[in-house]
Amino acid sequence: MLPSQPWFDLREGVLHAEGVPLPELASRYGTPLYVYSRAALQAAWQGYADALHGRRGLICYGVKANSNLAILHEFQRLGAGFDIVSGGELARVLAAGAQPETIVFSGVGKQAWEIRAALDAGILCFNVESAGELECIARVAADCGRQAPISLRVNPDVDAHTHPYISTGLKDNKFGVPIQDARALYHRARSLPALRIVGVDCHxxxxxxxxxPWLDALDKLLGLIEQLAADGIALQHLDLGGGLAIRYTDETPPHPAELLDPVxxxxxxxxLGHLQVVLEPGRSLVGNAGVLLTEVLYLKRGETRQFAIVDAAMNDLMRPALYEAWHGVRPVRPRDDDTPETWDIVGPICESGDWLARGRPLAIAPGDWLxxxxxxxxxxxxxxxxxxxPRAAEILVDGDQAWLVRPRETVxxxxxxxxxxxxxxxPEVRGP
Structure with a gap:
């Protein structure tokens, strides 16, 4: 299996994050512990930047993937815009130095206070997900004496062939406006003076x-754009959303250029070469830039399964319980001379769904870090x-330096x- 995270590699029998030994971080900051690689963030970003070089495009990082200020600031420094889905995320990206005119606001349930905050900030665009939301944005903008820039998020009824919980472009999903209704809703938006139509969106x-799947959706969107142009509604940008995969096991995700070249x-x-192309990558920019360190507490041998009980749990990594997702598991100090046994990696939470990995061949002992x-x-x-x-601390590694970018919560x-x-x-009760 190809490594999914080349910035986390073994050196003299010890797993490192870039130039920093992971045991050093686990000893200093405790576990569970999130560790991110700045070089990995930069490499993932560069793949998109190279694919867009010389073209009219904007990369808006999908903040929901990881909203730590240090990561947001790094992408802002590299030239990213941001795709947000809440007023809280708006506040975060502004605190990280984002330029408001590079922010797109997605999400199906925007509240009036969030819309006002985004209008006050001067964002690039609201991605509108329903007729009711369109009317709400128009009312709030009119009350504020502003004109809201809007794009309709169109649901093209395209199967992305992914997990049903993260599929968002089918007619059964809650997201977006059915493509057959979009033309009429654009006409409604044109009739509302507090709205300014700037684009079309799809995720x-x-x-x-x-x-x-993207190219299938694109073909439908281009037909809509041509209909709107015939109606006298000219758009400035085409937002194709995010969703590019990363490697968890043996996936072979396409390079951003493999998507953008045909687009x-x-x-x-x-x-339609005048249109700016907007992308909203999240996972593909940060997913393989981080690991979660955890300590083996106990080994428990049952009749049918063997459990390695660790100090991380489903509250630290929800994806396995939520999606039955796979995450690779690597010993921080591999025991190469010991015979591996098959273990389920489980946490201390009182739920049978509290598991992080199942059936993994590992040579481990209590006190080991994974x-x-x-x-x-x-x-x-x-x-x-x-x-x-308490939620775990977060560390950002840059070469041989490690920065604490979020302290561990206290009890x-x-x-x-x-x-x-x-x-x-x-009064405060001392805890970890």
Missing amino acids: IGSQITTTG FAALHARG ALESAGAYAFSMASQYNSR HELYAQERIPGQPPH
Whole structure:
């Protein structure tokens, strides 16, 4: 199997993140611990930048994949825009230095306060997902004395051939406007003076391993764009969303150029080369830039299965419980002289669904550290405090330097804002 994370490699029998030994980080900061590689972020970004070189395009990082300020700032520094889905994400990207005119606001449930905040910031575009939302944005913009830039997120009913929970472009999904309704809704938007039509948007899913579904969706969108042009509605950009896969096991995801080359060819062939192409990659920029370090607490041999109980859990990495997702597992100090046994890697949470990996051949012992691969996307961003477990710290490695970019939560912080009626706030109780 090809390595999914070349920035995490063995040196003299010890797993490193770039130039930093992972045991050093685990000892200093404790586990569970998220560790990210800056070089991996930059390499993933460069793949998109090279594919767009000399072309009219904008890469808007999908913030929901990983919203740590250090990562947002790194992409901002590299020239990214941002795809957000909440007012909280808007505040985060602005705090990280984002230029408002590079922000697109997606999501099916935008609230009035979020719309006002985005209007005040001066974002590039709202990706509108329903007729009701269109009317709401128009009302809020009119109340603010502003004109809201909008794009319709069109649902093209295209199968992305991915997990059903991360498929977003089928007619059964909650996302977007059915493509057969889009033309009429654009006409409605044109009639509302508080709206300014700037583009069309589409997002068909995540962890997509072939370009075919995008090109199928593109063909439908180009037909819509030509209809709108005939109606006198001219667009400025075409947003194809994100969803490019990463390698978790043996996938062979396409390079960004394999997607963008035929996209630009189709635009020019149909006289639409003036359109700016917007992409919203998330997982493909950060997924393989991170690992989750965890310590083996106990080994438990049952009648039918063997369990390695670790200090990370489903609240730290939700994807296996949610999607039955695969994450590679690597010992930080491999025991090459020991015979591997087959282990299920499970956490301390009181749920049978609290597992991180199943049936893995490993030579391990209590006290060993393991690295769960491909934890840069949808790991910390989906983390919770279930079972009153503090969320783990985050580290960004740059060469031989390691930066603490989010401290570990304390137990006291978990309930510091809670109140018992008639009693003062609780004093701090020391914990990890």
